[in-house]
Amino acid sequence: xxxxxxxxxxxxxxxxxxxxxxxxxxxxxxxxxxxxxxxxxxxxxxxxxxxxxxxxxxxxxxxxxxxxxxxxxxxxxxxxxxxxxxxxxxxxxxxxxxxxxxxxxxxxxxxxxxxxxxxxxxxxxxxxxxxxxxxxxxxxxxxxxxxxxxxx
Numbered sequence: 057x058x059x060x061x062x063x064x065x066x067x068x069x070x071x072x073x074x075x076x077x078x079x080x081x082x083x084x085x086x087x088x089x090x091x092x093x094x095x096x097x098x099x100x101x102x103x104x105x106x107x108x109x110x111x112x113x114x115x116x117x118x119x120x121x122x123x124x125x126x127x128x129x130x131x132x133x134x135x136x137x138x139x140x141x142x143x144x145x146x147x148x149x150x151x152x153x154x155x156x157x158x159x160x161x162x163x164x165x166x167x168x169x170x171x172x173x174x175x176x177x178x179x180x181x182x183x184x185x186x187x188x189x190x191x192x193x194x195x196x197x198x199x200x201x202x203x204x205x206x207x208x
Contacts, residue, residue, distance in 0.1 A: 080161060088126055089175040101188050104126045118159065124170045127164050128165070136199045
């Protein structure tokens with residue numbers, strides 16, 4: 057588990073839950089640049105993720121978000137654990153938990169991403185483990201890298 061540096065959440069606020077994917081193809085992972093900017097208007101390099109819809113499992117949500125945001129599909133392998141952080145929305149602190157899954161690429165093209173993403177592309181796993189914007193996502197990619205390396 058990981059915690060990103062941020063202010064404490066409102067103790068009465070519910071925790072938002074999302075799911076995401078670390079899609080691997082050989083030694084590469086698909087990464088995205090969302091249209092929504094980070095703090096101070098900076099570009100964010102991240103992993104595809106999003107809210108779990110009613111009636112949807114976290115695994116289904118991760119596969120759907122990967123298709124929508126990264127233009128690719130894959131086969132679910134295993135959970136890589138949670139990333140927990142706090143962000144600010146409309147002046148309120150919101151606690152968030154994202155469960156990430158290791159997914160093996162099967163088809164698709166990152167150029168087929170949706171409107172919420174400015175760019176999607178393949179990047180070496182080892183590079184992503186240090187290049188992603190947020191520490192929790194870098195940690196999740198490092199876990200994926202160790203699992204993929206153990207298979208070789």
